[in-house]
Amino acid sequence: MEYVPIYLIFIPIITSMIIYLSDNRYVNYMTFLCQLVLYILALKYYMVNDGLIEEKIILLGGWDKSIGIALKNDALSMSFIFLSIFIWLMVLTYCWDKRKNNSKFLFFLMFLQGTFLGLLQTNDLFNLFVFIEIVTIISTILIVYKKDGYSIKSGLYYLLFNSVGMIFYLIGLILIYNLSGTLNMDAISRTIPSLRDTNAIKLGYIFIIGAIGVKSAFFPIYNWLPKAHSAAPSSISVLLSSLLVKSGIYAFIRLNNMFKMESFYEFFFFLGFFTSISGIIFALSQKDIKQILAFSTISQIGLILMGLSSMDGNAYIGGIMHIFNHAMFKALLFMGAGTIINTYGIRRITEIRGVFKRLPYTSIFMIVGILSITGVPFLNGFISKEVIKYGLEGFYLKNMMLYIINLGTSIYFIKFSQIFFGQADREKSRNLNNNLSMFLLASICIVLGSYSIPLTEGFFGIELLNIRVMTTYNLISYLIMIGIAYLIFKQVVEKDYNILKKIRHTHISFEATNFLLVMFIFIMMLWSNK
């Protein structure tokens, strides 16, 4: 029972190899068996160790703590493990109709699960680098799975830009290793406090945060995300946008807990704000259904970063809760978008009409997702946004920024929801697998709306102060926000001015993105020296 973290990494990998070697369509059902076994093992490990309030460390090979590689599990990594097994189960249910005979696809998908569970548990800096590179390579192969021109172009851009980011990670790693003598994250966090003012540690921190910023789509360097997430097949879009982009944010949390550089926390707050605003502006101008959702992912990651930037207190907990809630409703929305594209065959929202009449169940679940992302008081998006707002109480400017972001989210989702109205010219179509997984996700959204705060308190062992969840004040302020958003939409966005056309057609090519990465590192250097 004490070697469960190692089993969690290697069971999906061995399952993937068995599926690939025996090219049989009955053996492909082993994926579901694998998910069940992983869930039971993770649950039992969680129960046996009393909810993992203190951390549990496994030293691989039995070597000394600062010499070998260690795997660490605490409450944060366990909750990410549960979330990832659940999302993988939903993705498998969603795509089972099309891919149940395709053992190559399942080979790559299961291998990705094994290495992702390894990324969540590692406690060593170089091991984190190897896992992030494997996740990048397998994601590239899955993005180009359809092998048409748009997918291969986007996959190439994604692969090259993430490799450039990881090169900077290595330079930061060697600067830190020289001064701390070890590569274990716990040991480094004990030797850092006496070295925090040296130039080498600050420069190492800047390079590593630059690399993690590439992976988690911060403000100037998010350009790979809309191309990659909209070119992938539908089930891989779900996985990328709800889970794999959170791996960068997970590494960000771990590295900030290791370094604890307090002078950068204000910088991250404003960086999150700029990420969110630029995501909203670009989302307002797009017409492709998946590009709107991809830019919405960028905007929500900006919101998560605004919550996480204080690394302590209520806003930090709100940021972590928003990671989980965002995974749920973004997966729901991407699944609905995939079903719509499969039935209609076109991707522009100005031409898709009458979804409500033609795919009634899908559209009901998608409406639950849209209400949840804009923050309706019964569903789960509202709770995490309220906790973030509660954590930033007293700063009038920061509350104003949060309100602008919520307003912007409502505007482009009103633009998105014009696909539901109108007439449909063909009869209804049935997709049982898609609807089943979407039903499970929508019900989780509704359940988490009421039980999110007790769950978070029980899981992480903290005390959230009394936050009143369902009052009429919140409902009325939500309706006022929807009203303002509708007015702005009618006056400004629907007319499709020339500036929106120009924003829609800007393409940032590869050399400009690298220039922006160098500028990002330069701005961080200026901030640290002021």
Added chain:
Amino acid sequence: MNPILSFIVVLIGVYGLATSKNIIKSIICINITQTAVVLIFLNLGSFNFGDIPIITDEVIPMVDPLPQALMITTIIIGTTITALALMLSIKTFHYYGTLDWKEMMGRE
């Protein structure tokens, strides 16, 4: 002196990445940068200019063996990423007929 020269090669690689308009040139610049990072690792691990870390009967100062072991992994990762990127660029050339970044990204 040596780590500074290796870092100049890294910066030359990054300058090439930020100004190259051809896909193959970008891939070669990534390769140059990764090789220069390997050089930085090996240089910064050997501040005392000792001998190679193989145990013989003499007692001499030796260099740090850990960055050398990490660099074996890094070289393999760099080579495989170059191979995958070259394969993908061959496929884009079949589809789009051009190897220029701006033309390829602009064409739908």
Added chain:
Amino acid sequence: MTRKIFLIAMLTSIFILFSASIFKSEKYLNDFSKSYYLSNGFYETGSKNIVTGIYLDYRLFDSIFEASILLIVVSGIIFISTRDDKIL
């Protein structure tokens, strides 16, 4: 042209900061793991080449996943290069 000049200015400032940090950090160097590997490497792993001892004994977990990168990339390249007969 202005973009290139700006780029060279930023890269020069990064270079100056890097060399300053290397020169100033010479008194903070920590060689805990280096002395551990050189003094106990032969006794614990049994190999005279300490780099091999680290790569295959202390850090075997990294080496397993690096070998699996080779597996993934080779199978991915073979998969991408096969031609579907629908797209010609």
